[in-house]
Structure formats: C-alpha cells, structure tokens
Amino acid sequence: MPLSWFKAPQPQLSIGVGPWSARRVSAGIFYNRGRVEVPGGFSAFSSLAANHHPEALPRSATRSELDYAPVTVDLPGGSTGKWPSLWLRDNCQCSKCIHPDTRQRLVDTFSIPEDIKPLAVRNLENHLEIEWANDGHTSTYRYNWLSEHHLNQNSSEPNSVKFSPERQYVADDPKTYPTVLFDEVMSSDEGVRKWTDQIYRFGFSFVKGSPPTPEATEKLLERIAFIRPTHYGGFWDFTSDLSLKDMAYTTEGLGGHTDTTYFTDPAGLQLFHMLSHTNGSGGESLLVDAFEAAKTLYKEDPEAYRVLKEHGVSGHASGNEHVCIQPARPFPVLNHHPDTGELYQVRWNNEDRKPIVNASPEEISRWYAAARKFNEILTRKDMERWFQLEPGTPMIFDNWRMLHGRSPFSGKRRMCGGYINHDDFMSRYLLLRDGREKVLGRI
Numbered sequence: 001m002p003l004s005w006f007k008a009p010q011p012q013l014s015i016g017v018g019p020w021s022a023r024r025v026s027a028g029i030f031y032n033r034g035r036v037e038v039p040g041g042f043s044a045f046s047s048l049a050a051n052h053h054p055e056a057l058p059r060s061a062t063r064s065e066l067d068y069a070p071v072t073v074d075l076p077g078g079s080t081g082k083w084p085s086l087w088l089r090d091n092c093q094c095s096k097c098i099h100p101d102t103r104q105r106l107v108d109t110f111s112i113p114e115d116i117k118p119l120a121v122r123n124l125e126n127h128l129e130i131e132w133a134n135d136g137h138t139s140t141y142r143y144n145w146l147s148e149h150h151l152n153q154n155s156s157e158p159n160s161v162k163f164s165p166e167r168q169y170v171a172d173d174p175k176t177y178p179t180v181l182f183d184e185v186m187s188s189d190e191g192v193r194k195w196t197d198q199i200y201r202f203g204f205s206f207v208k209g210s211p212p213t214p215e216a217t218e219k220l221l222e223r224i225a226f227i228r229p230t231h232y233g234g235f236w237d238f239t240s241d242l243s244l245k246d247m248a249y250t251t252e253g254l255g256g257h258t259d260t261t262y263f264t265d266p267a268g269l270q271l272f273h274m275l276s277h278t279n280g281s282g283g284e285s286l287l288v289d290a291f292e293a294a295k296t297l298y299k300e301d302p303e304a305y306r307v308l309k310e311h312g313v314s315g316h317a318s319g320n321e322h323v324c325i326q327p328a329r330p331f332p333v334l335n336h337h338p339d340t341g342e343l344y345q346v347r348w349n350n351e352d353r354k355p356i357v358n359a360s361p362e363e364i365s366r367w368y369a370a371a372r373k374f375n376e377i378l379t380r381k382d383m384e385r386w387f388q389l390e391p392g393t394p395m396i397f398d399n400w401r402m403l404h405g406r407s408p409f410s411g412k413r414r415m416c417g418g419y420i421n422h423d424d425f426m427s428r429y430l431l432l433r434d435g436r437e438k439v440l441g442r443i
C-alpha cells in the first residue's frame, strides 16, 4: 500500500479541534501534531472531550494495521472509539447510505474500495464527518451513534456468565405477583408497556378482569404481537381429550418444563386462560423461574453449570402422524449471548429430549449429573410457585425463562391460549419502553 495518502494536510485533519497531541492510539500507530508519523490510522478529537494522551514511542506498523486504516475518535463523555475505515464507510449514517424510513443499508458494501481511507476527519457540533480519499463520498455519524457502537473487543471471553439485574425474582406470595388489568391493556399502549415490562422483568403476569371467552383472550394476546402458529394450530381452545397427541392434552400432572424445545427457535411467550372447570378438581398451575434456579446452580455447582451451558441436547415432537419436528442443531439447556455472556434462554423439557449421542460416555455421565443437580434445584419448594388459574384471569409467561407445569385434575377443563415469538415480544416491549428513536439509535 502506498504511504503517500497519509500525508493529508494538517488543516483537513484538525478542522474544529484543538491542537493535535502526539498520541499513541494503539501499538504501532502514532500521531504527532496532525501529521501521521507512522502509517496506519486517522484520529479525531471531539471538541467536547479533548483528551490528551501521553507521548509514546513509535513502533513499526504491522501489515494489517496498514490495511484497515483505523480512525480513532474521542467521544463526548470521555470514551474513545476506534473503527476500521471500511467499517465506517460501510456503516455511513447519511441518508444516501441508510434509507431514512426503513433504516436499511443502501450502500453496496462490496463496491467500496477495499483500501478505503479518509482524506479528512472533521469534528462538527453534533457529528463526525469523514471525507473519503478514494470513493468520492463524505460520511456523517452522530456522536451518540458512535458511542452506541464501540467495537466489542472483549467479547471473546469464553467462560463469562452474566445474569441481567433487570430479570427479577418474584417472591412466593400471590399478593406480589405481577398483575395488570384487561381494560388497561386493551385501551392503551401504556397498558401494553406495563404488561410486557412485567413479563420481561418478572417472567410472568396475570391479567385481571378479562372476559372468559376465547375471542377476548385472542384479542388480548394480539395486543403484544401476532400469534405464532405451530402444528397445534394458532390460537388454541381445547379440552383434555388427547385430540392432539401430547401430554398437555391429558388430565395427568406435568412437571416443570419449557415448551417447544424441539424448535430451533422455541416459542417465546405462552398465555393460558382457563375458561371453565366442571365436575372435578385439581389442576393447579406451576411456574418456576429457571433463571433464578440457574443462578443458584452457578453458585452451588459451577462445573454442572458449565456442562449445561456447553453441551447441546436435542428435542423432538413426533406424536402426530404427519409431524416429526427436530431443531436444526442441538442446543444447551443454558443459552448465553456470545458477546455479553448473559443467560437469555433455558430449554428444559425432559419428555421431549432425544437420546444424547454426541459425546463420550464420560461426558454423557457428566451431563446426567449436571442435569440431576439442576433438576434438584428446579424442584425445590422455594422455587415453585403454585396457584389456581381462574376464568377471567389469563396468565402469560416467558417460555425462554419460566418452567410451567400442573398437578393432575379430574373433570373437564376448557383452556385457551397461544404462543408469541420472543423476537416479536422484545420488539414490542423495547419500542414501548424506550421509544423508537432510542431503539433505532442502537441499531
């Protein structure tokens, strides 16, 4: 790569900013009063945060540093960001490069010169401007947007585990169970915000004052998002007749489980509304906060936690003649965001689990021991929340977090409900909680 392009004239590099300090941006990249002494990068100071960096000895740049021509920006608030030129050009925020309505990328990434580099970097009042040397475009980035898009360079810690403090544990006291009113959810987005916020924070919520009909319940669920159809149908309304070959359609008790572990993307939310229960008794409902149980497992037996975090298992749904659903790949019981380490999904369904064959006998034995320990925690009395569902009070829960189950019952129960995708739930929730501008600003 020719080095001549680094000799950008000083005024272009420093418009609107204070004097350039000699500063070391990273190993091998060195600046001195607007002149790039060692090739490899461009630097800009936000006028709101003119940090001065200590002098450092120049070192020779590696080939890769030459190639990606990084731009370093000191941002308001004191942080410093560093991005490859190609990344910045690809993510230009101007209205020619991002569609102002759809927020979709318009720039053809692969027609950007691979050796794209700045001619000038300018700090303006609210945004950074980069004039590119070799594709005739000038890019703009709001400082807030840049702050939201620091490169996540510490993401590769493979063993990090985090539990979001936003996910709160509800005490075993029905008086404290999260509750909203049917009318507030149906009549205002604020009601939906409150409802989805409870589901997100606590894992479940009861809706009081609902008409005990399938029609009203379906409309209620659709306040969050469209209902997800499965091989059981869309919105369901059933009695215990085993018309669909799954244990859910019997009168037997069901231990705590999450639904649809046989899907690559398990159902996100599930709502139950008991419309009637005649000529019998029993059938109490169970919820278990598996995030709380996972936290306990992490404290009591980190090795078991690691096994359930790393070893994938598969499920299947095969009860009906024309169906044999299996996920695209095995998934662990405890699923974590690869960048943040945050636990985001528990998959736990012993009935639907396929035989584990993807490991050695020793590893499989370790998996059984870890699952036994997790099961012991999940079934502790203080983990279980038992309650009786009633007509007029639908219950919704996060199926990526809460186990559900029931005790056996006699008589005839009529239940209705449905699933919602987790991504659709989170979209509705975050837009209501943070507002569109803030949510889009993080994209």
Ligand SMILES: [Fe+2]
Pocket (backbone or CB within 6 Å): 248, 257, 258, 259, 404
């Ligand atoms: Fe279930």
Ligand SMILES: [Zn+2]
Pocket (backbone or CB within 6 Å): 092, 093, 094, 095, 096, 097, 098, 137, 138, 139, 140
């Ligand atoms: Zn642009």
